[in-house]
Amino acid sequence: MSPAGSSRFAGSFASSLAGLLPFAALLLIPAATANPYVIFVITAALFYSMVALGLNVIVGLSGIWQLAQAAFLAVGGYTAGFLAKEYGISLWIGIPAGAVVAALLSILLALPTLRLRDEYLMIATLNFGIIAQILMTNLDQFTGGTAGMSAIPPITIPWWSNDAGLTLTGAVRPDQQYYVVLIGFVVTWLIVKRLQASPMGRALRAMRDDEIVAQTMGQNTLRLRLIAFAIGCGLAGLAGGIFVARFQSISPAAAGLNNSVLYLAMVIVGGSGNLLGVIVGASILSTLPELLRDLEKYRLLVYGGILVATMVFRPQGLFPERMRSYVGGRAIPAARQGER
């Protein structure tokens, strides 16, 4: 059997970059509309998509139930904010540093707990999130307490504009916020996409579907769980840094359990394991409150309704994970119908 019709291109790094082309249209959005509200809504959708894509590595790809994603996001945000405020370190360095700190912290959490299974591990992450939020509230000297950090020096895109993308009051302009979030989204998307298409991604899916068999196929699943958890939490930290760059502030509320649950809902509603689905899920659940402004009071009710409806009518999500039709850079030769 020859790898018929194969192209070395498919599945390669270059093809992941090519997959970004549709997103290129996103570059033009601020030019297409002057309405800051529209830009705000799209920025929020992109931001939540980035968060959900990172969580998808843990939940969708690896089957680990994670209820502390918001806490790791906040860790990244506080790290970037702290470095910028106390040491004047640029957010361009602070944001990756926040991602690294979140990843390292996740490894510390994972080492004693990743041997736990399913719901027990979920309880462990739940507790970690609560403890993290309490620490952020009470370590005033580092975090600014309940009020959090504000007036964090803004991120500047040097070649972008003379006023460094700030409004007269010193806030980050909507279009600049948008581009910062877009950068974070693209980086996250590339990492998640590459991981999913790699041999390690295959091993993760195998582990998720049947851990014992994955082990008898030579996979050290404890190591795999650790890596997936660290990558997912690192991406949460990255998103936290982007959050800080966007709002110049962060507070313990960002680490809240309600946020972790919201991120989880985005992954599940969209279709855990399917990147496009995850983006759609995040966009829907982040835009919905804007569309339902009048129903503000019932927001949580609507969320709950959507989640329940998803679990009942489409448990695999709006866009279920699809089987990979190419591997190792080649298309899988499809069965010839006549020979069946």
Place this chain on the structure above:
Amino acid sequence: MPLLAVNDLTRRFGGVLALNGAEMRIDEGEIVSLIGPNGSGKTTFFNCLTGIYRPDRGNAFWGPGNRDLAGLPPYAITRLGIARTFQNIRLFGRMSALENVMLGGQAGDRLGVWQNLLTLPRAEAGEAARYERACGLLELVGLAQRAADAAGALPYGLQRRLEIARAMATLPKLLLLDEPCAGLNPQEIDALMALVREIRARGVTVLLIEHSMQIVMQVSDRIVVFDAGAKIAEGSPEAVQRDPHVLAAYLGVPENA
């Protein structure tokens, strides 16, 4: 030196002694069959050998490197060269047939995160080689035309063969087949036995769990009989068939004996 020498392997589940001092020797290039009544400890024996269960007592010396397998995790045992299939088929049903086999092919893969994320040349070369090998193995088991099908959607008989291809992809020296003929029709069984011989011809030693004496007679060089978690007989197919212990275990002992 034998390929595998198992001594005194014992495993208890609560009050049940599933394995009670089981022994076995396997030489390189053999096809050995393990038979015994239901509940005689055959599958527990496999699970202890492959690290899924940790034996309470005993050891299993692996010839290459003379290592004790008891207590090693499953992935380490697979990497040493022991692969298995499962009595109740356990494929990755949502993956294509080809990807199931390719997963087996990355058993010894120790690429780091960055190699994977950036598809560095070493990772890419590994995938290309795995792809070729997986295609070859699918051809061996007669699944070349079904490479792109979801494993879970294949007919039962083909799923059994796919499990063998996946296990072979880990490059085993010893292949453990847990009732590979269960649920197959006579033609499929004949074809599967031909496949087992072909696998042995490729230099892989085979240990086979089987219920049906007929099948075992066709293909085995040697038969080991378990009852109540221990070996009760061993020898050529003909010898085992006449062994009074085996007859007693399978048929029971007459009252007046």
